[in-house]
Amino acid sequence: MARRSAVKYISLFIMILIRLSQAAEESDGPEGTTTTMVATTTTTKITTMPDFTxxxxxxxxxxxxxxxxxxRLTRNGTLKCYGGMNNLAALTKLSRHQPALEMLLCGWPHDGFNPLKELQKLPRLRSLTIEYSGFTEFKFDFPEMHDLQTINISWTNLSYISSRTFKRVHPLKILDLRWNQLIQLDGPLLLPRNFEQLYLAGNPWNCTRNFKWILLQPEKGRLVVDRDELICTDRKYKERQMLLVMHYKLELKTQCQSHEDLRNCTCLMHHILPKTHIPLYTVNCSHLQFHRLPAFLPENTTTLAINDNMISDINPLRDNPHYRHVVDIQLENNRVSNVDDLEDTYWLQNFRLLNLRGNNLRKLHVYALDNALNDNENANLLLLSRNPWHCTCKFGSRLRELLTKYKDIVRDAWNVSCTYMQEDEQRLAKVLTLSRQDMCNVSVDSGPLIHPIDWLNAVLASLILLILGKLAFDYYHYKYYGRVPWIVMKMP
Structure with missing residues (x-):
């Protein structure tokens, strides 16, 4: 009985050793089951991302x-090249029976990469990865590759790709272009019908370019897996999400096209506020024969350029709520003849830029404009030249004082000219060069002109002196002779 038990335990021990030996062979041997599973896993990863150690x-x-x-080629068909592919021909000749399925290319030394030339020696390639290389463009489009499913080009100086670069790679499913120097795309890339994933993050995108296709063409936009991570780096939209910028651009375009007044105008987004992410819009309606200001402006419009038209009425600045946030208005070369209606308005007290050059302004309420400029901390630029200002004695003097006081804001003050009377002739001169004598038609040869109020002041001064003198006379006689004034003696 004891012998049978010993034999049983020995047999069990031998079976355990055999199992352990087989497991070791399977994990270490080139033909083991585990190796086959790893190879299968690697093949599956071709449709996601290549995984190099x-x-x-x-x-x-x-x-x-x-x-x-x-x-040299690894057993799973991976080819690794460093700084070039000088020995590729020799390697492929030695490994004729084991073609390269995956390729990792590090540090490509040339300014350009020619897929047509470099990849023709690798017809069975399924995965291509190029990293840490200095090339800026592809010399030619990728050739037809019947097995290439994954392309990963990252950490290079690639700055331009054509929309047709990958069109002929029909099996392509994944394209990773992250962390390069791409600024723009000519348009959505032309990709195969069965394409699945496109990665574009980490590039210095210029969002002033046209990327609206990401939203306008949902079937192509959805292919950009990391579209939420695309960040703008241009000066206008720096550090803003591309999707947000494109959303605002589309919204602005829709608003401008929906209103008849603005269909021929140009609507642009010129800024997005950093903290609130509120967009700021510019509407340009110059040279379009407008007879009035547009009745509608997109929300958050801050700048309106409507130069070289035939506008005479600017009352919408006073009572149209669409103009409440408009702080910059370009009204150069129109027919505006009166701005007094803006007196005491919210707009005049908060504007930043007002260009009224080349209009029909002859006079304005100087005191109202003076008060507005004095209270308005935002006022930065006011242009008034090339208007037919009429410098009467009173208005001309006040206008000159206004221009002198606000030279930093009225930056064309030295070019503001007006008509004035000199003897019997109309003259034209720059306001800041005129004196009061010029504008008030005073002749130096005929002596200074005395105003009636000056006569009145002289009479009053004489009467005061006479009263003071009589008071001193009466005081003297009363003190030394005891005499009181005659009028005092006659009083009851």
């Missing part, structure tokens, strides 16, 4: 980097 990080330390060569 170390990628191109610190690729210059690889022995092959000195000669710009490729390492």
């Amino acid at each position: 170390h990628g191109c990080y610190d690729w210059t330390s690889a022995p092959e980097a000195a000669g710009g060569n490729c390492a």
